[in-house]
Amino acid sequence: MTRISVKVDGVRYSDDVEPRTLLVHYLRETLGKVGTVVGCDTSNCGACTVHVDGRSVKSCNMLAVQADGREVTTIEGIATDGGLHPMQQAFHECHALQCGYCTPGMIMQAIDLVGENPDASEEEIREGMEGNLCRCTGYQNIVRAVQQAAGVMAGQAASSSQAGE
């Protein structure tokens, strides 16, 4: 067993974990954060995507001990003050989900993508989301949702930077 200390969705946790425990299992089974799901086990589907220190990571492809001392954000930690994150809002409004199983991972990946490239073209969104599989929607509305959220996030960034001036 190895002791790790990790901040997840703003809360600090210290736990003894087996060194080979995957981050996703630590999140789901130890912390009960079942919003992050497992789709494929082989780092192909992206359903388990979370942020580690702000960057997207497939949590089935990372050990819990590798998250020691770092900050993990899951789908359960991105809504603020009871309001949905613009990406959550957009997935909701654009009907960018059916069974919803891919949705947490899609949203986490999309937030990272837009953070990296706020003006991503449709082409770039397709490419950037390619590692996340959806078996239900046919992806059309997912692309639409990312585009819509990117617009809202750009607006928010602009207004907050103005407010800061």
Next chain:
Amino acid sequence: MSHLSARPENPVVGEALPHESAVLHVTGRALYTDDLHPRTKDVLHAWPVQSPHAHARVTQLEVCAAYEIPGVVRVLTAGDVPGVNDSGTKNDEPLFPDEVCFVGQAVCWVLGETLEAARLGAAEVRVDYEPLRSIVTIADAIKADSYQGATRTVRRGNAMSALARAAHTFTGEITFAGQEHFYLETHASLATVGDDGRVFVQSSTQHPTETQEIVAHVLGVGAHEVTVQCLRMGGGFGGKEEQPHGFAAVAALGATLTGRPVRVRLNRTQDLTMTGKRHGFHAAWRVGFDHDGHLVALQTTLTSDGGWSLDLSEPVLARALCHVDNAYWIPDVEIVGRVARTHKTSQTAFRGFGGPQGMLVTEDIIGRCAPLLGIEPHELRRRNFYTDGQTTPYGQVVHQTERLVRAWDQVTSTAELERRRGALAGFNAAHEHVKRGLAITPVKFGISFNFTAMNQGGALVHVYRDGTVLINHGGTEMGQGLHTKMLQVAATALGVPLSRVRLAPTRTDKVPNTSATAASAGADLNGGAIKDACEQILARLRPVAAERMEVPVEDVRFEGGEVRAGERSMPWAELVHTAYLSRVQLFAAGYYRTEGIHWDPEIMHGTPFKYFAYGVAAAEVEVDGFTGAYRTRRVDIVHDVGDSLSPLVDIGQIEGGFVQGAGWLTLEDLRWDESDDPERRGRLTTQSASTYKLPSLSEMPEELNVALLERAHEEGVVYGSKAVGEPPLMLAFSVREALRQACAAFGPTGHSVVLDSPATPEAVFWALDEARRAYRPAVPEPTELGHPVQVTQV
């Protein structure tokens, strides 16, 4: 307009609403079955001992060593089964087998305090096998006469003599692949035992009633001892219709034996190697056309690859035989169908349920014969459409063919097919190594379960004293938006705002004896039942309202949360409260059965379908002549969903169905090891998402336009709607046929392209290479390369 189909003013049905659980999904709060175990105490985890052989007798099973592993609590074997050792409905699927029939089949299950303990324990179980002869491919099964279930024939007229008289006849064959469901959520069950010994199983099941029945028969108890609940599924697509029962039974058996909750959750490789898939088929055919290219006769024999047990293979085959005609009138027909028995997973329901396989045969025939007839494929298709009043080969009168023509014309004009065909010819003439293809294909898909008895639905509607409403129905939610539609139906029927209505998870103790949520029929059946329940309640409320408002009963209307009669009105909640005080029953069980259908499975004749759903798609692809790599440039779809109950949901189903169909036909390549190596034979070699190619964002059409057919009210169905789950999958034939045409463009005019399915880039390369070589027919062809030419003019 019928009472069932008529909509009131300002209905909630028809509104474009997001999925009812969308907020839960985007925040990660939506619970799936396997999310429950971390919140349950003392759960045991299950791990299967899987067979390494495609076919073998189990000569000895030694489980003692497993108990040496710390944390192993129990090994479940056949001796533990108090009831029937079978996980299916046909008594051919032992839950704990003494003869294994496919690689990966579970021989027994180990329960542990942790999943890891169960896994290590399973590795210690010793199984001795005596390998037996195995059959892996359909071709081997045909050679060995290895079949299961009944052989069925759809017959009309005399196909043989019509073929003899036909102006043109062609013959050929095709073998095409199945498909893995790859629902993103793998199979999961969690069973607990109550203080009274009753079993509660939460399961990712599309068919809770059958799961309940199988659990009960394995446990040797009555169905009333078992409750099955399905919160929601992370996709089903038919893969959770018949397949979840065994896993639920293992969990339930473990829970009754240990008194502790038992969790079964397959990891992806287990799911892929243990559960059934779409059937692959082989078809051999002879087809006849008249001088004008009208189909005059078809004789074909379809052999499906059923895998090791029957499961749903017989009804899947029946639907395949009933969809060979697709949208085309063929006067003389003989369609024979049989199910091969092979040593693979037991193939099962998958969106379309045989319909796509039946249609593929005919779309393939048309695609191959058009160049030989010298007729453009789109023209050949259009020329053979049914007209109203003609009957299908199995005797059902075809209606609404005008819709198919309208959809066809709409796609032709909005997608500018005329203009683009010209542009495409120019492009192909100008490019030697890149060619484009453009194809348009129709879909006609029968709605209802072929098995008439399954066409019934039930619902339970409660109106509480404060005027809020809770609905239960027999259908399950797997992402298709059924619950969204059912909420809309209830709100419409009661005339209350959507916010007043909530829906509770599907449970067998709320609505019993339900049919599988399948055959696209979920909304038709359960919607009819919910509407019935709501109307019973309104019928009881109406006299109360009339008395209270002092108006004639027949003047009372319910809309927007108000009860109105002429100028007068009162709030819904007030009426409900008044009715309660007057001792009026405020809840009702609703029921619906589809009228006017009948089917004789012996002679494959009758009117099995309530109606047909129609759709048309046009696709344009571009193919690289060096590699066979291709991309889909544009797709246009017009699809008939009746008067949509929920347009966002329906368009989502069309897009998702189309992409899943394109996956089946072009990308998804299930591979089984056919070698004689005893270590490998029968193994599924595509055991994970890293080897089984699923459609991802990079294969999406560059442009996808979807429109719902307008003026499409459906008389006999709830609020004028039509089923939408399965039919759009078959719109993807347009992509396959466009690929065929692009391949043809590499060869001389009149070359018939034989294209494998799935049409992977590799298959496309061989097809276009064959076309290229058709320019040089004199050169003897190395037989080991490319395909034998299978279409010949007789």
